[in-house]
Amino acid sequence: MKNNSSNNLMNESLDLLNSIQKLDPPPQLFDKIMLKVEHQRLYHEKMDGKWLGIAAALLIGLMSIEMYFIVTTKQQKEKQQIVQLMGSTQNNLYNE
Amino acid sequence: MSPANFSEIVKTYQKQVYNLALHYVHSPADAEEITQDVFLKVYEKIDQFEGNSQLKTWIYRITINTCLDFLKSKRFKLFKTFFQQQQDVSESHNSYSTPIHPGIQLEHKEGLNNLLKAINRLPENQKTVIVLLKMEQLSQQEVANILNLSTKAVESLFQRAKKNLQQILTNTKEHEK
Incomplete structure (x- = not known):
């Protein structure tokens, strides 16, 4: 009995929550939201550009390193060939 | 978009x-x-x-x-x-x-203010159920869809919230005495 009456009281209190008025948002809120979203969009664009720049720089760096190795190994091979050639020429001269 | x-x-x-x-x-x-x-x-x-x-x-x-x-x-x-x-x-x-x-309208100011303070002290999910059912006036089905729960779970959360609210309000009254 007591439980029932307290339950009813609680229901009545909760029904009072209906009376809380819904308010209109402040008029400048719409503009603030749109401004924030635009700001975010521009930020993402800027960041995308930044990442693109970083990726391009990395690619160029990697290509330069590769070119350096290609050139140095080629030069070493040429040097070896010259040394071999000079060695065989000297041998020939001695033999003669 | x-x-x-x-x-x-x-x-x-x-x-x-x-x-x-x-x-x-x-x-x-x-x-x-x-x-x-x-x-x-x-x-x-x-x-x-x-x-x-x-x-x-x-x-x-x-x-x-x-x-x-x-x-x-x-x-x-x-x-x-x-x-x-x-x-x-x-x-x-x-x-x-x-x-x-x-x-809150003036005539219910005190009663509602105490009730809202008590609601604020409920666990998050119970508070959300009260807000959606009683303040937003949504149906149990709508609340269930929003919270990804069954309607039974929503009902049980609501009953638990009511019980806890009752407890909080009684404790507050006793504390004030």
């Missing part, structure tokens, strides 16, 4: 989001901040919206999560202030928890 479509979404749902945020934080300035954050999230995640639920339900879900995160970070800031400046945390906590919901 084109800016025109997005502004249409903002126009349609900003009142719903603003008022739901007000039910959680009771402060117009905080509700405004939350509304801005919610639409920023909507803008960023609109591509992930699969259309399995209504857009309204999806926006409700984002708003609830944003409000709960906001309250958590507010509590965290209060504790941080306490540890940093050795100020009385209960004082600062009261200054946050006292804002009176601006939608």
Whole structure:
């Protein structure tokens, strides 16, 4: 009995929550939201550009390193060939 | 998404989001901040919206999560202030928890204010069920869709919330005596 009456009281209190008025948002809120979203969009664009720049720089760096190795190994091979050639020429001269 | 479509979404749902945020934080300035954050999230995640639920339900879900995160970070800031400046945390906590919901009409001011304070002390999911069922006037089915629960689970959460509210209000009355 007591439980029932307290339950009813609680229901009545909760029904009072209906009376809380819904308010209109402040008029400048719409503009603030749109401004924030635009700001975010521009930020993402800027960041995308930044990442693109970083990726391009990395690619160029990697290509330069590769070119350096290609050139140095080629030069070493040429040097070896010259040394071999000079060695065989000297041998020939001695033999003669 | 084109800016025109997005502004249409903002126009349609900003009142719903603003008022739901007000039910959680009771402060117009905080509700405004939350509304801005919610639409920023909507803008960023609109591509992930699969259309399995209504857009309204999806926006409700984002708003609830944003409000709960906001309250958590507010509590965290209060504790941080306490540890940093050795100020009385209960004082600062009261200054946050006292804002009176601006939608309360004068004749119910005291009763509703006490009730809202008690609702604020409920666990998050119970508070959300009360807010959605009683303040937003949604049906149990709608609440179930928003919270991804069955209607039975919503009903049981509501009953538990009522029981806890009763307990909190009784304790407060006894404390006041």
